[in-house]
Amino acid sequence: MAVTIETLQQRMEEAALALDFEEAKRCRDMINMIRGGATAAEAEDADFEGLTRQEPGAMGLGTSQQSVTPPADWRPPPRPDPMTAGRSQRGRRRGP
Numbered sequence: 286m287a288v289t290i291e292t293l294q295q296r297m298e299e300a301a302l303a304l305d306f307e308e309a310k311r312c313r314d315m316i317n318m319i320r321g322g323a324t325a326a327e328a329e330d331a332d333f334e335g336l337t338r339q340e341p342g343a344m345g346l347g348t349s350q351q352s353v354t355p356p357a358d359w360r361p362p363p364r365p366d367p368m369t370a371g372r373s374q375r376g377r378r379r380g381p
Contacts, residue, residue: 288325290316 297312311333318328 288315288319288329290319293319 293312293316297309297316300306300308300312314333315328315331318331319325323331
């Protein structure tokens with residue numbers, strides 16, 4: 286039996302109605318592979334276990350960049366005093 290996108294969509298809908306979400310997920314991934322240029326035989330033989338999908342809140346540019354987590358005992362440095370930050374001794378009068 287030749288696997289086409291239409292038959293996979295039908296199998297995916299039937300699996301979802303039967304509450305077999307693992308089969309529906311496998312069919313969805315096979316459909317995406319076929320649409321991406323793979324043959325039906327390659328899509329059937331593919332292993333989809335290690336795939337993770339991108340989270341909706343993390344979409345956009347730079348989402349593949351590594352995020353740094355500080356050590357557990359790290360505290361940010363104290364903020365500088367706003368009255369003295371950026372001030373220099375120049376220009377001030379010295380003496381009485």
